[in-house]
Amino acid sequence: MLAEAAELGIHTIRVVKEVEIAAPVAIAFEAVLEEIGPGSEMPDGTPFPMKLEPWPGGRWWRDLGETPWGRAGHLWGHVQVIKPPTLLELCGPMFMSYPAASHVQYRLIAQGEGPGAGTLLRLTHRAFGQIPADHREGVNEGWDHGLKRIREIAERKATERHEARGTGH
Secondary structure (H helix, E strand, O other), X not given: OOOOOOOOOOEEEEEEEEEEEOOOHHHHHHHHHHHOOOOOEOOOOOEOOOEEOOOOOOEEEEEEEEEOOEEEEEEEXXXXXXXXXXXXXXXXXXXXXXXXXXXXXXXXXXXXXXHHOEEEEEEEEEEEEOOOHHXXXXXXXXXXXXXXXXXXXXXXXXXXXXXXXXXXX
C-alpha cells in the first residue's frame, strides 16, 4: 500500500481586493455573473465556463457534461446571499477538492451618478481547511485575473450600450 505524505494542518485564506470599474453598478453586477458563469476564463485564456443559479441556495458548478454513468462536474458552492446589483455571496468548497470551507463576497458600491457613474467592486475571500501551500499562494493570482476580467467585461458592455444609445439603436 502506498502512503501519501500530506500537510494535514488547518490553514486559512483571507483575501480582500478592490477594483474600480468605469461602468454603472448594474452593468458591473452583470459582468460578475458573466465572469463567474459562462464567460469564465483561466489566466491563460482557456475557457472555463461555469454555471450559476442566481438565487438564494442556487448552485455554482463546473458542468463537465454527460458520461455513460451520468452527469460529471464539480460543485464550487451555493449562493448564500444575492441582492442585485450590489451583493453576491457564495459559500462552498470553490476550487478546493479537500476538506475546506470557503466564503466569497462580491460587494459593488456605486461611485457617482449619471453617464460617468462607476463602481467600486470589493472582493473578500475567506477559507479554512487543509489548504495546500500552492493554493494559499496562488489564490491571489486567480482573484487578480477574475477581477481584471470583470472590469474588462463591464467596461466593454458599458461602452457598447453607450454607443448603441448614441447611434439610435
